[in-house]
Amino acid sequence: MTTDPMTRRDIPDATVARLPGYLRALHPLVSAGVEVVSSEELATIAGVRSAGLRKDLSYLGSYGVRGVGYDVERLASEITRQLGLQHPWSVAIIGMGNLGHALAAYSGFATRGFKVQWLVDRDPAVVGTTIAGMQVVDFEQFAASVTEQVIAVISTPPVAAQEVADAVVALGVRSILNFAPGVLNVPAHTQVRKVDLATELQILAFHEQRGKDDARLGADGIEASG
Amino acid sequence: MTTDPMTRRDIPDATVARLPGYLRALHPLVSAGVEVVSSEELATIAGVRSAGLRKDLSYLGSYGVRGVGYDVERLASEITRQLGLQHPWSVAIIGMGNLGHALAAYSGFATRGFKVQWLVDRDPAVVGTTIAGMQVVDFEQFAASVTEQVIAVISTPPVAAQEVADAVVALGVRSILNFAPGVLNVPAHTQVRKVDLATELQILAFHEQRGKDDARLGADGIEASG
DNA sequence: GCCTGTGAACCATTTCACAGCC
DNA sequence: GGCTGTGAAATGGTTCACAGGC
The missing domain is CATH 1.10.10.10 (Winged helix-like DNA-binding domain superfamily/Winged helix DNA-binding domain)
Known part of the structure; x- marks a missing residue:
């Protein structure tokens, strides 16, 4: 070695x-x-x-x-x-509905190497408002001000997700965290990770229904799940 | 077969x-x-x-x-x-911070087989308020009213997550969706799924840093990621 | 002719078990 | 004596390629 x-x-x-x-x-x-x-x-x-x-x-x-x-x-x-976390990464949250709101306020990003730098929405009623101490901008303002590498978080309604993905890819974004259910089509060099909340519950429902008590990691019946 | x-x-x-x-x-x-x-x-x-x-x-x-x-x-x-979704499952969201708030309002649960039935918090200032049309209750009220099978969603701060997990397991809950970073210790028959937002970003950061452009699924450079 | 269903081959990941080193 | 590092074995999952049935 x-x-x-x-x-x-x-x-x-x-x-x-x-x-x-x-x-x-x-x-x-x-x-x-x-x-x-x-x-x-x-x-x-x-x-x-x-x-x-x-x-x-x-x-x-x-x-x-x-x-x-x-x-x-x-x-x-x-x-x-190895994870590349020596300096914080810039994050843009796109879609300021309930979930975008919560993500903007989530303190776990800052403590683990990320700086939420842009909050983006297309609704004129939301653009210009302040969420978690940051001004919401529209996509054009965001596009005009991105220079560095940025990770895009898509928290729009499902119907807008592909459009947003196309737009951020056109800006040079190569990493996307997608909360909208459904498939995103992106160029091969783009990394997409998906979080689908309903899917997680459906997987739990499957096991709950089956009563699948797999006693792996037996010990005294305690299993660590993290 | x-x-x-x-x-x-x-x-x-x-x-x-x-x-x-x-x-x-x-x-x-x-x-x-x-x-x-x-x-x-x-x-x-x-x-x-x-x-x-x-x-x-x-x-x-x-x-x-x-x-x-x-x-x-x-x-x-x-x-x-097969997924056991013929009739909706009851869901309890525990921890009504920003994330719990967003989850309570998330329409994707209802459309995909789940009914948010309880919103739970320990903060007396929050208990009794209405979020997304539902009254927030404290844990005792929740514990007293659970009869059926329920899936618990933990959206508390990390420090409270284990305590909440222990409590819901004691109530007979066998399925947990955990948004709090960290490991939950639960009995072997309990299903836990974890969603860790910062972890997802850190995985993206790793690939972004490496510029790992794996051209799988080549075609014309478009990769589906859903 | 067409598209499913599935063994077989392949690949990735996990677990085992122990050699190597402090 | 104790704990890491790692080949080898076992497991689990994906892809291939084609037989089977409409």
Whole structure:
């Protein structure tokens, strides 16, 4: 294994999806001044298995010490670096309905590496109002002021989502978080992640209906789900 | 393959997670009075591949006709049945901050098989107020009035989430949708699904940073992401 | 001829189990 | 002695390609 820090390792998608969880599990340890953590301990906090955690971390390189554990601070900063969170990313929230409103006010973005920079809506009655301390602008104002890389959050009604996606892609946006149910057609280089609230409930309904009590992770009947 | 309609087939999790998308793709077809759809057409609408769609549907049984396609209405009702959505599920939203507020007003729940029946908060200043046409109650009132099966949506601050989870599990709740970042410890028979908004952005940030332009699904550079 | 249903091949991810190192 | 890092095995999921039936 080359230790060259510039090697672009190929980190599996499944691992990438768990890194944010590890980072969040590490934060209280950093704050508490804990120096070292074992894969077993961290896995428990993060709600995964220790073997999986070790494999995940091994894709980032060798940041642990055998017989000891992982240096908390070093590991946190390495994951931060891998996720590209050294400096905050700009976020534009497009669609200022109930959900856009809530997202604008959500403090979790700021604490985890994101700066909501634009609130965008097309309704003239909403444009110009202040939400969570920010002025809502229309799409033209947004388009005119975007210069840097930005992540677009689409919280419009479903019918407008594709149109908005096309428009932000035309502005050069390459990352979209979509709350509108339905499929977005975007160019291949554009990353889209979808959050569909009703779908989540429907998946729960399926299991609830089946009474599917899968007793995985048995222990004393407690399963960590995070 | 037994065609016994009472056979409890084992539907893979990955398939279950896609069924809601198929159902939503079917709805406009049902409304438009389309009688039959091919796996190719439906797959395009749903943003998946036709072979995968056919395999998914094969787990539900044989509801297509070779050389013809799938009966739209029959397939929709079969998926509805499999997901357990013949009658609406009751939902309790716990935590009436910005997000809980938005969820209470979200029309997508009602249209996709759910009835928000309780809005719950612990803040005496919020309890008794009306949000989206419903009275907010405190946890005791909620606990006293739950009789049927209910899905709990946790939209409290992170620090309260575990406590709320314990409380609803004690009430007999077996399905939780959790918006609070962090791990929930619940008994093994309890289903938890998590939506972590900052995590989604962090995953996007990773790819944005890498400029990972994976040209999968090439065609003319358009990729469906739904 | 056409489109579903499905084994078989392939690929990704998870888990196991232990060698390697402190 | 203890804990990481990782090949190897097992599992789960996706894609291929074609047989089967209209």
